[in-house]
Amino acid sequence: xxxxxxxxxxxxxxxxxxxxxxxxxxxxxxxxxxxxxxxxxxxxxxxxxxxxxxxxxxxxxxxxxxxxxxxxxxxxxxxxxxxxxxxxxxxxxxxxxxxxxxxxxxxxxxxxxxxxxxxxxxxxxxxxxxxxxxxxxxxxxxxxxxxxxxxxxxxxxxxxxxxxxxxxxxxxxxxxxxxxxxxxxxxxxxxxxxxxxxxxxxxxxxxxxxxxxxxxxxxxxxxxxxxxxxxxxxxxxxxxxxxxxxxxxxxxxxxxxxxxxxxxxxxxxxxxxxxxxxxxxxxxxxxxxxxxxxxxxxxxxxxxxxxxxxxxxxxxxxxxxxxxxxxxxxxxxxxxxxxxxxxxxxxxxxxxxxx
Amino acid sequence: xxxxxxxxxxxxxxxxxxxxxxxxxxxxxxxxxxxxxxxxxxxxxxxxxxxxxxxxxxxxxxxxxxxxxxxxxxxxxxxxxxxxxxxxxxxxxxxxxxxxxxxxxxxxxxxxxxxxxxxxxxxxxxxxxxxxxxxxxxxxxxxxxxxxxxxxxxxxxxxxxxxxxxxxxxxxxxxxxxxxxxxxxxxxxxxxxxxxxxxxxxxxxxxxxxxxxxxxxxxxxxxxxxxxxxxxxxxxxxxxxxxxxxxxxxxxxxxxxxxxxxxxxxxxxxxxxxxxxxxxxxxxxxxxxxxxxxxxxxxxxxxxxxxxxxxxxxxxxxxxxxxxxxxxxxxxxxxxxxxxxxxxxxxxxxxxxxxxxxxxxxxxxxxxx
Numbered sequence: 077x078x079x080x081x082x083x084x085x086x087x088x089x090x091x092x093x094x095x096x097x098x099x100x101x102x103x104x105x106x107x108x109x110x111x112x113x114x115x116x117x118x119x120x121x122x123x124x125x126x127x128x129x130x131x132x133x134x135x136x137x138x139x140x141x142x143x144x145x146x147x148x149x150x151x152x153x154x155x156x157x158x159x160x161x162x163x164x165x166x167x168x169x170x171x172x173x174x175x176x177x178x179x180x181x182x183x184x185x186x187x188x189x190x191x192x193x194x195x196x197x198x199x200x201x202x203x204x205x206x207x208x209x210x211x212x213x214x215x216x217x218x219x220x221x222x223x224x225x226x227x228x229x230x231x232x233x234x235x236x237x238x239x240x241x242x243x244x245x246x247x248x249x250x251x252x253x254x255x256x257x258x259x260x261x262x263x264x265x266x267x268x269x270x271x272x273x274x275x276x277x278x279x280x281x282x283x284x285x286x287x288x289x290x291x292x293x294x295x296x297x298x299x300x301x302x303x304x305x306x307x308x309x310x311x312x313x314x315x316x317x318x319x320x321x322x323x324x325x326x327x328x329x330x331x332x333x334x335x336x337x338x339x340x341x342x343x344x345x346x347x348x349x350x351x352x353x354x355x356x357x358x359x360x361x362x363x364x365x366x367x368x369x370x371x372x373x374x375x376x377x378x379x380x381x382x383x384x385x386x387x388x389x390x391x392x393x394x395x396x397x398x399x400x401x402x403x404x405x406x407x408x409x410x411x412x413x414x415x416x417x418x419x420x421x422x423x424x425x426x427x428x429x430x431x
Numbered sequence: 432x433x434x435x436x437x438x439x440x441x442x443x444x445x446x447x448x449x450x451x452x453x454x455x456x457x458x459x460x461x462x463x464x465x466x467x468x469x470x471x472x473x474x475x476x477x478x479x480x481x482x483x484x485x486x487x488x489x490x491x492x493x494x495x496x497x498x499x500x501x502x503x504x505x506x507x508x509x510x511x512x513x514x515x516x517x518x519x520x521x522x523x524x525x526x527x528x529x530x531x532x533x534x535x536x537x538x539x540x541x542x543x544x545x546x547x548x549x550x551x552x553x554x555x556x557x558x559x560x561x562x563x564x565x566x567x568x569x570x571x572x573x574x575x576x577x578x579x580x581x582x583x584x585x586x587x588x589x590x591x592x593x594x595x596x597x598x599x600x601x602x603x604x605x606x607x608x609x610x611x612x613x614x615x616x617x618x619x620x621x622x623x624x625x626x627x628x629x630x631x632x633x634x635x636x637x638x639x640x641x642x643x644x645x646x647x648x649x650x651x652x653x654x655x656x657x658x659x660x661x662x663x664x665x666x667x668x669x670x671x672x673x674x675x676x677x678x679x680x681x682x683x684x685x686x687x688x689x690x691x692x693x694x695x696x697x698x699x700x701x702x703x704x705x706x707x708x709x710x711x712x713x714x715x716x717x718x719x720x721x722x723x724x725x726x727x728x729x730x731x732x733x734x735x736x737x738x739x740x741x742x743x744x745x746x747x748x749x750x751x752x753x754x755x756x757x758x759x760x761x762x763x764x765x766x767x768x769x770x771x772x773x774x775x776x777x778x779x780x781x782x783x784x785x786x787x788x789x790x791x792x793x794x795x796x797x798x799x800x
Contacts, residue, residue, distance in 0.1 A: 127767060155761075155764070157760050157761060157767075158760070158766075158767040160753065160756070160767075161722075161723065161771075163719055163721070164708065164712075164721035165753070165757060167639075168488065168757055169757060169760075169761070171639060172757060172758075172761045173761065176761065176762070186608050186610070187719050189610055190610070194639075198639065208608060209608075210601075210602050210603065210606065210608070210609075212601040224606040225606075226606065254588075254592070255592065255608070255611055255718070256608050256609055256611070257608035260608070285584070285585050285588035285589075285592075286584055286588065286718075286722075287719070380603075380606070382606060
């Protein structure tokens with residue numbers, strides 16, 4: 077009975093705690109009026125899970141933010157946030173920024189699609205930019221701008237490059253999470269390789285089925301070694317931070333790796349650089365920068381913005397480390413690029429289309 | 432009697448002392464990243480408790496953790512470690528999702544309970560394998576449940592991304608990517624929010640707070656579990672087997688039977704964990720469905736000392752920490768990593784303090800006897 081009493085006390089406390097919490101609800105606190113005189117444009121950015129430091133997608137978005145900060149200096153004020161590990165508070169973070177009167181808010185990654193659509197409806201004065209995601213039925217005067225990339229076009233180019241460089245007639249692809257977005261990279265890559273050499277064999281592997289697949293360099297390394305053992309001598313990855321392992325494995329076997337999203341020759345260790353053939357660039361940084369610029373210039377437009385080869389939104393990387401490496405294939409790549417831009421080559425967008 | 436009072440007082444004070452200790456320790460961390468601890472804590476508290484939407488968010492955050500804490504605690508009580516709560520709630524959530532998008536045209540009072548029932552069936556199913564292996568083949572449940580968690584993740588991925596993916600999403604040729612999710616659920620499968628009920632008491636929650644009736648169900652479940660454990664013969668058997676299986680066997684209780692029932696019940700509760708999010712916030716199940724509620728449930732159960740009411744309090748603390756984290760991140764610029772460390776310190780302090788206190792109380796009780 078005594079035990080019962082102490083538990084009763086505990087229960088009363090729970091109810092008490094819950095009711096005081098709810099009592100807090102009843103009071104509506106007013107935000108103190110902000111005495112901001114100089115009208116700065118406030119730019120907020122919410123990363124996807126993983127945040128800065130993935131040397132790939134999120135970092136590219138950050139690079140765009142940084143460039144805008146440098147260029148526009150005191151005209152803008154920036155802030156970036158990162159969701160909790162499960163990512164279930166994306167919507168809450170976007171909403172907090174909107175409530176804090178941010179003018180332009182980025183959601184980095186297609187996982188933000190629904191959250192942005194919901195929050196944007198509640199804050200019609202705030203502008204939102206969504207990277208990689210598609211919100212239906214937007215118009216130019218909508219407050220959402222979807223920044224969409226044609227990754228398949230860039231992948232087509234590096235696929236062609238891989239086929240041109242391959243001596244064994246076998247090349248590899250290591251994807252991160254098995255989702256349509258990554259399969260788009262794969263489809264473009266295979267099509268590009270087959271364009272050069274119809275008989276080429278492409279070995280494809282995916283690291284996993286969860287978001288973890290984008291930060292598992294160990295598995296990336298193992299899959300790459302397996303592909304090399306099976307004869308592949310150029311390996312392209314679309315696996316975010318897992319790609320570090322892919323590049324490491326290729327370099328250790330003196331085979332070529334192809335980076336993704338950012339120019340990975342620049343961030344790789346010195347010893348690995350000679351083995352990075354090129355990188356498929358996805359200019360998330362440009363997209364972020366251009367969107368902020370449109371805010372500063374006061375001509376933000378809603379709707380859909382495409383970033384393909386034509387817009388320089390995707391492409392292949394050329395830098396001081398791989399300049400000589402790709403010198404012999406560059407004319408061919410440029411030729412293909414022109415053909416894609418003027419529509420002579422139609423790049424498949426999914427594996428289904430490829431077959 | 433005096434001693435009894437002392438024990439209760441100690442039980443109430445320990446978590447508070449532990450939290451204060453954690454606060455001091457975290458302050459060092461905050462100073463190290465060049466912020467003022469006082470400002471950070473002030474922001475955290477004002478932001479979390481001073482706004483209606485924050486309080487609603489805290490209760491919403493706490494809801495799945497109440498269920499998962501209870502599921503884990505029940506298995507602890509029967510003397511088993513159900514590490515598989517994680518996998519069980521994923522399977523449960525998918526079962527509910529399946530009911531949600533498959534049936535249309537059902538009235539809500541049938542559809543919603545059906546979805547909830549399906550979730551429990553899913554949880555029980557996923558709990559059945561490890562407990563069967565344990566009772567019949569002596570396979571340790573920690574190993575089998577951990578492995579089944581991985582299987583659950585991958586199975587759900589296959590079901591969502593291949594079999595049941597919503598292929599009617601509008602995505603233009605070659606641009607963007609469709610979301611990997613099931614079709615939307617019928618309206619009748621969704622759990623109503625608490626807003627209407629609360630406005631009855633003059634409390635107005637903004638409509639973007641997703642606090643719903645699952646919170647109330649969680650509280651009721653805590654009361655129910657308390658009653659079950661301490662006021663029914665079955666509860667007595669659970670506690671007896673949990674504290675000494677051999678002695679209870681000698682007393683005529685079959686431990687294997689109790690293991691079986693207790694574990695399946697734990698699985699049934701686990702099946703409900705994801706529903707508060709699934710049936711009010713999302714309205715579909717996608718690849719990004721929140722993970723880790725199951726694992727956090729272990730921490731919640733430990734912090735709550737396996738007591739249903741302690742679990743509710745621990746879940747509320749977790750909810751508060753998560754909401755506060757959003758606040759200090761947005762308004763104080765404290766990076767996410769720092770906040771995760773702070774949360775870890777607080778949880779660790781409370782668990783350690785509770786353990787120390789538990790031993791001290793036992794010693795006191797022995798002296799008394």
